[in-house]
Amino acid sequence: MNLLFVSTLSRAARAINTIAQYSRLANELGHDIAVFGEQRSDFPGIRFSLDVSAFDFAIFVIYTTSDFPDLPYLANLLDSTPKNRRVIIDCTGRYNETIRVDHDFNHLEKMDGHQGWEWIEAFQSVADRILQPALTPRRDDVQSFLFHGYEPDGVVRRPGSAAEAARHWSHEAKRYSIVYVGHNWQRWSQLRRFLEAIDPIRDRLGPIALFGNEWDRRPDWAVQLGIQGVDVDPELLDRLKVQTSHPIPYTEFKHILSEAQFSPIFHRPLFNELGLVTNRTFETFLADTIPLVMLPEPFATSIYGPNVRPLLPETDIAKQLERIHLDPERYWEAISLVREHLAAHHSYRRRLTELVTLLESKHV
Numbered sequence: 001m002n003l004l005f006v007s008t009l010s011r012a013a014r015a016i017n018t019i020a021q022y023s024r025l026a027n028e029l030g031h032d033i034a035v036f037g038e039q040r041s042d043f044p045g046i047r048f049s050l051d052v053s054a055f056d057f058a059i060f061v062i063y064t065t066s067d068f069p070d071l072p073y074l075a076n077l078l079d080s081t082p083k084n085r086r087v088i089i090d091c092t093g094r095y096n097e098t099i100r101v102d103h104d105f106n107h108l109e110k111m112d113g114h115q116g117w118e119w120i121e122a123f124q125s126v127a128d129r130i131l132q133p134a135l136t137p138r139r140d141d142v143q144s145f146l147f148h149g150y151e152p153d154g155v156v157r158r159p160g161s162a163a164e165a166a167r168h169w170s171h172e173a174k175r176y177s178i179v180y181v182g183h184n185w186q187r188w189s190q191l192r193r194f195l196e197a198i199d200p201i202r203d204r205l206g207p208i209a210l211f212g213n214e215w216d217r218r219p220d221w222a223v224q225l226g227i228q229g230v231d232v233d234p235e236l237l238d239r240l241k242v243q244t245s246h247p248i249p250y251t252e253f254k255h256i257l258s259e260a261q262f263s264p265i266f267h268r269p270l271f272n273e274l275g276l277v278t279n280r281t282f283e284t285f286l287a288d289t290i291p292l293v294m295l296p297e298p299f300a301t302s303i304y305g306p307n308v309r310p311l312l313p314e315t316d317i318a319k320q321l322e323r324i325h326l327d328p329e330r331y332w333e334a335i336s337l338v339r340e341h342l343a344a345h346h347s348y349r350r351r352l353t354e355l356v357t358l359l360e361s362k363h364v
Helices: 016-026 073-080 116-126 162-171 188-204 220-225 234-239 250-257 269-274 279-286 297-304 306-311 317-326 328-345 348-361
Strands: 002-006 032-036 057-062 086-090 129-132 142-144 176-181 208-211 242-245 260-265 290-293
Touching: 002 016, 016 032, 016 250, 016 279, 016 348, 086 116, 162 328, 176 250, 188 234, 188 317, 234 242, 250 260, 250 279, 260 279, 279 328, 290 306, 290 328, 297 306, 297 328, 306 328, 317 328
Parallel strands: 002 032, 002 057, 057 086, 086 129, 129 142, 176 208, 176 260, 208 242, 260 290
Antiparallel strands: none
8 A cells, every 4th residue: 555644754753753663664564655745865764755646545644733734735635635545643632622631732722823623624624534543532533543653673672581681770870860852842740740759869860861842941932922831940950950951863762761770751631631642652662761651550551551550650759769779670570561562562563554454444
């Protein structure tokens, strides 16, 4: 099957690694995949194309309005591809009534000028089918397709046993104690609670680093628009000696995490509410680090399987980190079992096969 993905690619955000993995597997599984647009040298391994007629389906991967091409490219896409051959993957829950959770929300009227009904009507006019990366989408006219996945062959380090992994982890001189990679958008409330929770043992931890945009200070545009989802407390970060750094390209993500003993997995409050997965839901388990799965237990076990429980947050996170240091083998055993579960149920090979089956099902 020939699939044309339509989205704005960024080397340090959104779905770039997911699309790269689909592209990597396409030829092996007998498919042809490209991204709509002119060929770009900064994305080696990804083919681009403007020849819309050469593809069976156009798959719009939507986070923001910029993921829709500008005119006349959008007009060309719509004119050249029948609506029943257009699909939208709604990565952030836009195709719902307006939902607000804490400071988080799915319709950014102040930022993009579009109200909720405009998103719904736009999606309905562009595509015949709408998918969301959630196990149970809220709307009856949305299908579940998790989209993101796990790359079993991409694990940075493959220990022979949990005991070996624990010994290596305990004795290796890691550059960081904790690393979080992600932009400061609707995650500060969770990150702040996490940092405050580990404050009592801060002197016993090594360096902590945040990689991504807007961690050093609240940006001017957020102040001007009154957007609360980009909050940050520089004084707290300074007191806890938390380093902030630039965004990193998708090709370096798992290697940066592998320089840390721990890496927390946070989802936006909206994503927790809607049960949406992200690329980081899966990719963090590729790194040579202990993931701290800061997600609701029912959601976490539905994605990672029951063996993830030792990696879920406890009431006292500081004591949990101390227990991990005392007995890391138990936690590396959990990581090994979660990796097996992800390889069996969420590999990119399986995900691409699911997508092709889903697309074919309506045209049998």
